[in-house]
Amino acid sequence: MTQKSNYDPSQAGVQMTLSAIAYADENGDYAATKTAIENELAKSQYATGGNWKLVWGPGITDKNLMYVAQNQLNPDRYSLAIRGTDFDFFSNIKEDFWVSQVKYPYATSVGSALMVSNGALFGLQNLQKAIDPSLGQTLEDYLKMLVTNSSVNLVVTGHSLGGCLASLALIWLYDTIPTWSINANNMQLSGYTFAAPTAGNSDFANYFDAKVGSNCFRVVNPLDVVPHAWAGLSTLITKHIPTNVPLLIDPIIIGAAFYLKFKGWIYQQLDTEIHLREVQIPSSVDYLDQVEDQHDANSYLYLLGAPQTDLSPPSPLSKYDKNITL
Structure with missing residues (x-):
């Protein structure tokens, strides 16, 4: 995998696990979901080691969910984990595909043309x-209360739509914490996102990268379709991601790329990208099955060399991996 200066593979495994746990009992009622998250955090076989405890949340608005967990071995360390798409919820699907752009409203620079997707901003404002x-x-x-008397190291994380929302939540915190009438130096912020679709345009990406820099890592499986939405759609065809694109799907991708360009909704991914290694699934496997398998949370954990969760079946990538030793 590609390494960046401050990137920590073991930390990535922990944060991806916390991101996966955000999906626990996602269709249950509030009490059941909270209990499921607590039970998953307690499992010592995960990369989280049973050392993380739910301390805030889950907070749920219009099917967007996030929670805060605290590391019991290092009590100043917290993680804000944001759930990705649940396709049982129309509001989540809307956030994925509401690709028209709107001005990012929290920028500290005046007159900037920072544009983000309507869907992503809608999701962030739900979480707020x-x-x-x-x-x-x-x-x-809750965060204001935490930093009143102590220092806090907060990592913002999420998988899929949750990764996109995590990047927006992170820059929102960077931009607004200085206005909270607290000692902003008491809050150290960083991020790990996984399989995240693109949040905004080039001005937004450049703004984010200049402000956050290598304090946020965008971890990507190169054979995962989702990080190419909505920047890089054409590369799905030219680079055969995750395999040769079927003739019935090819024009849909081309049409979507053309439509975005026609409307002027141009997207650019954030920097500090971490490329995981590729595990190619044979072309005999159905294309849409490959799309799902390469994007799965357990597949990301597998590629990170971290224990997989019990929340979904084991990643099928191990069956096709020609280099089992990570």
Whole structure:
């Protein structure tokens, strides 16, 4: 895999595990989902080692979910994990495909043309409204309380749509924490996103990279379709991702790329990209099955060399891996 200066593979495994746990009992009621997250955090066989505890949330608004976990061995370390798409929820699907662009509203620079997808901004604003029912606090309220008397190291993470929303949540925190009437130096922010679709245009990407830099890592399976939405759609065809694109799907991809260009909704991925190694699935396997398998949370854990979760079947990549030794 490609290494960046501050990138920590073991930390990536922990954060991907926390991102996967955000999917726990995703179709249950609030109490069941909270209990499921707590139970998953307690499992010592995961990369998280049973050392993380749910301390805020889950906060849920319009089917967007996030939670905060604290590392019990290093109590100043927290993670904000944001759930990705649940296709049982129309609002999640809308956020994935609502690709028209709107101005990013939290920028500290004046007159900038920072544009993000309507769907991603809608998801972020849902998360901003989410409340932990037992604490009666939004995420912002909770973080203000945390940093009043102590230093906090917060990692923002998520998989798929959750990764896209994690990047927006991270830059929102960078931009707004200085206005919170707290000691901003008490909050150290970083991010690990996985399989994230593109959040915004080139001005937004450049703004994010200049402000956050190598404090956020965008971890990508090169054979995963999702990180190519909505920047790089044409590469799905030219680079055969995850395999040769079927003739019935080829014009859909070309049409989507043309439509985005025609509307002027040009996207650019964030920098600090970490490429995981490729495990090619034979072309005899159905294309859409390959798309799902390469994007799966357990496949990301497999490629990271981290234990997979019990939340979904084991990644099929191990069956086709020609280099089992990571």
